[in-house]
Amino acid sequence: MASRTFCLARRNFDTCISLKSSRLPRTWFPGSQAYRQATTAVHSLKHPVQDIIHTLPSSTPRKSLVNFTSAEGKRLFRGAMDQGRAESFFKLMGNFSAQSSPAKAGMTSLAMSLNALEIDPKRIWKGNWRWFSGDQMQTCSPKEAISQHGIPFDEFRCLAQAHCDVDARRASSAGYRQFLSDLQYVTSNPNSQMVINYSRSRLGQPGESHFSPIGGYNATEGMALIMDVARDQYPSVWVDTRTLYEAMLDKESIGLSRGYFILRPGSVSHLLRCQTCTRRACSNRAVQSQ
Structure with missing residues (x-):
């Protein structure tokens, strides 16, 4: 009788483990730190049913x-290449940069895109090399504010326009069809790049506002490639374009939606004022291009 009771208990325990393991969010990929931590937690729990529920993101x-x-x-990716919509990938991959801290996703994405566009920063990075680096980007807001909240949509535009031609489009104003049209244009044109500003939680990932470049677009299957700059936590992923668009509809603290930026090489004025920025710290400062 005791042996039968033990077997039944063991079978129920194994069933719980199998069931909960199969429900791990698909954003936790094998090999990532989050995946290892999650699977370790599953197999070390004394009370798997109750504890796993609180372990996973809501x-x-x-x-x-x-x-x-x-x-x-x-x-x-092969499909995107066959469709001619992976042109942006190769230059981005050759200039890939990882953010040095969670708050620097926007600046890292911008630096990576500017390097991919082969724009001369007109200043020394290290040694004799001229190179854009997210850590060298001069923001309008104080470093303390950036380190706590990251860079907002408007300030990314203000920073980008000092180095290149930029079209900033909030998702709520552009619309889904315009976003798809811009995706097709950028990914089939080696002389342009797209950086998206979206909510991680809308994609089922922990966190909120994030920036990353787009590396490809498979129009046949409606999937876009996010080249995530948070390489210590997340791999690059394909995501459904409708889901991605809705993640950009998420609103900032000022009540406006997030969106995306189309970057191209282009002439910039020597003196730029952030006249359209909603942040007071940005609107009162002149940005001198080097």
Whole structure:
């Protein structure tokens, strides 16, 4: 009788472990730190049913994110290449940069895109090399504010326009069809790049506002490639374009939606004022291009 009771208990425990393990969010990919921590927690719990519920994030992705290096991710990339919509990927990959801290996603994405566009920063990075670096970007807001909250949409535009031609489009104003049209244009044009500002939680990932460049677009299957600059936590992923657009509809603290930026090489004025910026610290400062 005791042996039968033990077997039943063991079977129920194994069932719980299997069930909860299969429900791990798909944003936790094998090999990532978050995945290892999650699976370790699952197998070390004394009370798996109650504890696992509190271990996992409350938000789950509406549609699966596809790891770029997975078999499915490679298939989607081949499709994007066949469609001629992976031109932005190669220059980004050759200039890939990882953010040095969570608050520097915007500045790192901008620096990475400017390097991919082969724009001369007109200043020394290290040694004799001229190179854009997120850590060298001069923001309008104090460093303390950036380190706590990151860079907002308007300030990214103000910073970008000092170095290149930029179209800043809030998702609520541009609309979904315009976003798809811009995706097609950027990913098929080696002389342009797109940086998106979106809510991580809308994709089922922990966190809120984030920036990253777009590396490809598979129009046939409606998937866009996010080249995530937070490489210590997240891999590059394919995401459904409708889901991504809705993640950009998430509002900032000022009540306006997030959105995306189209960057191109272009002439800039020697003196730029952030006249359209909603941040007072930005609107009162002149940005002198080097």
